[in-house]
Amino acid sequence: DAKTTQPPSMDCAEGRAANLPCNHSTISGNEYVYWYRQIHSQGPQYIIHGLKNNETNEMASLIITEDRKSSTLILPHATLRDTAVYYCIVRVVETSGSRLTFGEGTQLTVNP
Amino acid sequence: DGGITQSPKYLFRKEGQNVTLSCEQNLNHDAMYWYRQDPGQGLRLIYYSQIVNDFQKGDIAEGYSVSREKKESFPLTVTSAQKNPTAFYLCASRPQLGVSVQPQHFGDGTRLSIL
Numbered sequence: 001d002a003k004t005t006q007p008p009s010m011d012c013a014e015g016r017a018a019n020l021p022c023n024h025s026t027i028s029g030n031e032y033v034y035w036y037r038q039i040h041s042q043g044p045q046y047i048i049h050g051l052k053n054n055e056t057n058e059m060a061s062l063i064i065t066e067d068r069k070s071s072t073l074i075l076p077h078a079t080l081r082d083t084a085v086y087y088c089i090v091r092v093v094e095t096s097g098s099r100l101t102f103g104e105g106t107q108l109t110v111n112p
Numbered sequence: 113d114g115g116i117t118q119s120p121k122y123l124f125r126k127e128g129q130n131v132t133l134s135c136e137q138n139l140n141h142d143a144m145y146w147y148r149q150d151p152g153q154g155l156r157l158i159y160y161s162q163i164v165n166d167f168q169k170g171d172i173a174e175g176y177s178v179s180r181e182k183k184e185s186f187p188l189t190v191t192s193a194q195k196n197p198t199a200f201y202l203c204a205s206r207p208q209l210g211v212s213v214q215p216q217h218f219g220d221g222t223r224l225s226i227l
Contacts (some may be wrong), residue, residue, distance in 0.1 A: 020210060032213055036215075039219070041200075041223075042220055042221070043118075043202050043204075043218030043219050043220045043221050044155070044202070044204075044218045045218070046215040046216070047216060048219060050212065087154065088145075091213070097159075100155075100157075100216060101157075102147070102154035102155035102156070103154045104152075104153060104154045105154060
């Protein structure tokens with residue numbers, strides 16, 4: 001399994017871009033990078049995923065380095081409601097199914 | 113609305129009792145999952161099921177049991193053999209289209225406490 005490393009916490013000012021890094025240096029060629037977030041006492045919310053190209057949706061952008069050993073989730077204009085734990089996950093595919101391995105994530109605090 | 117419903121939101125158990133957590137989805141997803149989350153930690157996989165009447169153990173299956181008699185339902189039983197059951201339990205589902213990159217979707221969880 002490819003392991004991910006994220007900083008335990010980050011702060012961001014409201015209205016500014018939040019850039020959350022993730023290292024996954026042992027990722028293999030067919031593994032995708034997924035990002036989820038979890039607001040306190042709620043279930044995780046899917047944000048975005050990618051393989052090797054940069055991706056953008058209505059919530060965020062995902063930038064993956066050319067060697068795929070790291071990625072950055074970008075929230076372009078952070079709001080107070082974006083305060084949450086953000087998980088970077090590399091998807092493990094097994095013959096009988098697939099699973100997500102969650103680490104400890106990054107606590108993002110958006111300050112007014 | 114389509115989604116995943118977990119009930120109850122809070123559950124209390126006396127020591128030595130079994131307790132069952134409910135998870136229902138109306139998304140027509142094939143695969144369903146149970147995770148456990150302890151305070152300040154990430155999620156750990158308990159059991160998962162790719163199809164009705166079939167399921168596999170995850171990383172921490174000891175002391176838990178599941179069933180998958182219907183596509184939309186995947187209940188989790190926390191047995192008396194689970195010595196430290198106090199945790200936040202999350203159910204997830206996802207379309208199973210062969211080797212798929214579709215993301216998992218989560219319910220809002222059940223918080224289990226021991227009296």
